[in-house]
Amino acid sequence: MTSTRTTFSRRGFLGLTAAAASVPLLAACGGGSASQGGGSAGGTIKFWDMPWATPALNDASRKLTEGFSGANSKANYQIIQWNNFYQTFSSAIASKTGPAVSTGGGFQAFQFEQQGQIAYADNLIETLKKNGMYDDFLPGVVEPFKTDKGYVAVPWHLSMRVMWYRKSLFEQAGVDVPKDWATLLEAGKALKKIGAVGFATGAGAGNNIGNQAMIMMMINNGGGVFSKDGELDVMNDRNVEATEFLLELVSNGIIDPAAVSYTSANLDAQWKDKKAAFGAHVSQMDTRVGDTSGDLIVASPIAGPHGDKGGLVFPNNIMMYTNTPSQEASEAFLVYYLGQLKELWKQKLMNALPVFKSIAELPEFASDPNNVKIVREWQPIAKTLAAQGDKLNANLAVLDGGQALNQFTQTILTGKTDAKSALQAFESGLKTVLKK
Known part of the structure; x- marks a missing residue:
C-alpha cells in the first residue's frame, strides 16, 4: 500500500468536499426529473467509486461490481478521480447521466440530499436487519447517517x-x-x-x-x-x-x-x-x-x-441516487456489495477500519495488534466532526x-x-x- 495515494484519497474527499460550499446547488425541484424506478427491477446499475488506495483496490472492486446479477440487473463500474470530484458528480446528476450508487465524499450524501437527489436507504436498512447483516455492524456506525427524512447512506469503512x-x-x-x-x-x-x-x-x-x-x-x-x-x-x-x-x-x-x-x-x-x-x-x-x-x-x-x-472518526459511506433504472436493483446491488466487502480486507487492499465485526475478526486484519487495539479501544469512543x-x-x-x-x-x-x-x-x- 503506497502512502502517496492513501494520503490524497483520505484528505482528497474531505478537503475537496469542503469546497462544495462554493458550488451552486442543483435545482431542488429535481424530484420530477429523477427516475425513481420504484417497483420493477432491471436495467444496469451504474456504480461510481473513488481511488481509495492503490489501483489494485479498484481492480478488485471492479470485479466485485461486475459479479452482481441480482434483481434481474447487472452493474458496471467507473472510477471517479478526487480532483474536482464534486463538480463531476454535480454535472452528471444535473444531466441525468450520474450513478445509481456511489462512494464519494464523506458528507456528499447530505449535500445531494438537500437537492432531492438521494434515494433514502430505509428499505435497505430493513433488509440488512432481516438478513442479519445489520447486527454485524460495529456499534454506532449507522445512526450518524439518519436524518429526519431517512437514512441518506450506509457506512462501508471508517477512517480513524x-x-x-x-x-x-x-x-x-x-x-x-x-x-x-x-x-x-x-x-x-x-x-x-x-x-x-x-x-x-x-x-x-x-x-x-x-x-x-x-x-x-x-x-x-x-x-x-x-x-x-x-x-x-x-x-x-x-x-x-x-x-x-x-x-x-x-x-x-x-x-x-x-x-x-x-x-x-x-x-x-x-x-x-x-x-x-x-x-x-x-x-x-x-x-x-x-x-x-x-x-x-x-x-x-x-x-x-x-x-x-x-x-x-470519518465514516465513509455508500449512497444511492433517485435517478436509477430501478430502486429495487440499487438496493439489491448494495446488499450484494456490502456482503462482498470482506474480500477487499482478505486481500489486504484496504488500509482503513471495516464497519463489520466479522471483517474485523478476519485473520488478515486481526493479525495486526494495532488494528485490534483500534477496534477495541478507539472505535467505541470515537466521535465525528x-x-x-x-x-x-x-x-x-x-x-x-x-x-x-x-x-x-x-x-x-x-x-x-x-x-x-x-x-x-x-x-x-x-x-x-x-x-x-
Missing part, C-alpha cells in the same frame, strides 16, 4: 484518527507512554531533551492532520465544535481548556515549531526518521510511513482533565478542510495567540460559511 507512539524513543527518554494530559506534558518535556517531538503534527499545504488533532483534543475533553443539538458551540469551556493545553504544548516546544509548515510528506518523514514520538495520525500509519518493525504502536486513548476519552452531537450533516463539509479550521490550526501552532481569541476568530470564520 488515533494516537501513535514510537516505543524506542520513550525507552530512550526513560518516560512512560502518556495516559492523560498531565503525563503527555511530562513525557513531552522528557522527549524534547533527547531531540524527539512529543506531539507530532503538521498544518502545511495539503496536510490536515493538524486540523484533525485540534478537533480531536477538543473531543478528548468532552468538547467539540457543535452542541448536542447541532448548533455552533465553539466557545464552550471544554474547547477553551483544550486550546489552552495545545498552546502549552507549543510554548514548551513539545510541538515542533516548524509544524505549521509541515506537509503530509514532512510529517510522515518525521515519524519514519524516528524524530516523532507521539501524536495523532491515521490508522495503519506504520504501513504508510514504511516502518512495520513493531516500534510504532497505537497508544491507548488518553484521558482529558475531567476523565473524558475520545478519538475522531459533529461532536458534541452525533448526527452528520452538510455543514460538516464546510468545517472539514475549510479556511476557518486551517487558520485556527495555524494560529495555534505558531503560539502567537491566546485560547479565547483563537476560538473567537474560528467561530467568526465558521459563521460566515455555515448554512442555517
Whole structure:
C-alpha cells in the first residue's frame, strides 16, 4: 500500500468536499426529473467509486461490481478521480447521466440530499436487519447517517484518527507512554531533551492532520465544535481548556515549531526518521510511513482533565441516487456489495477500519495488534466532526478542510495567540460559511 495515494484519497474527499460550499446547488425541484424506478427491477446499475488506495483496490472492486446479477440487473463500474470530484458528480446528476450508487465524499450524501437527489436507504436498512447483516455492524456506525427524512447512506469503512507512539524513543527518554494530559506534558518535556517531538503534527499545504488533532483534543475533553443539538458551540469551556493545553504544548516546544509548515510528506518523514514520538495520525500509519518493525504502536486513548476519552472518526459511506433504472436493483446491488466487502480486507487492499465485526475478526486484519487495539479501544469512543452531537450533516463539509479550521490550526501552532481569541476568530470564520 503506497502512502502517496492513501494520503490524497483520505484528505482528497474531505478537503475537496469542503469546497462544495462554493458550488451552486442543483435545482431542488429535481424530484420530477429523477427516475425513481420504484417497483420493477432491471436495467444496469451504474456504480461510481473513488481511488481509495492503490489501483489494485479498484481492480478488485471492479470485479466485485461486475459479479452482481441480482434483481434481474447487472452493474458496471467507473472510477471517479478526487480532483474536482464534486463538480463531476454535480454535472452528471444535473444531466441525468450520474450513478445509481456511489462512494464519494464523506458528507456528499447530505449535500445531494438537500437537492432531492438521494434515494433514502430505509428499505435497505430493513433488509440488512432481516438478513442479519445489520447486527454485524460495529456499534454506532449507522445512526450518524439518519436524518429526519431517512437514512441518506450506509457506512462501508471508517477512517480513524488515533494516537501513535514510537516505543524506542520513550525507552530512550526513560518516560512512560502518556495516559492523560498531565503525563503527555511530562513525557513531552522528557522527549524534547533527547531531540524527539512529543506531539507530532503538521498544518502545511495539503496536510490536515493538524486540523484533525485540534478537533480531536477538543473531543478528548468532552468538547467539540457543535452542541448536542447541532448548533455552533465553539466557545464552550471544554474547547477553551483544550486550546489552552495545545498552546502549552507549543510554548514548551513539545510541538515542533516548524509544524505549521509541515506537509503530509514532512510529517510522515518525521515519524519514519524516528524524530516523532507521539501524536495523532491515521490508522495503519506504520504501513504508510514504511516502518512495520513493531516500534510504532497505537497508544491507548488518553484521558482529558475531567476523565473524558475520545478519538475522531470519518465514516465513509455508500449512497444511492433517485435517478436509477430501478430502486429495487440499487438496493439489491448494495446488499450484494456490502456482503462482498470482506474480500477487499482478505486481500489486504484496504488500509482503513471495516464497519463489520466479522471483517474485523478476519485473520488478515486481526493479525495486526494495532488494528485490534483500534477496534477495541478507539472505535467505541470515537466521535465525528459533529461532536458534541452525533448526527452528520452538510455543514460538516464546510468545517472539514475549510479556511476557518486551517487558520485556527495555524494560529495555534505558531503560539502567537491566546485560547479565547483563537476560538473567537474560528467561530467568526465558521459563521460566515455555515448554512442555517
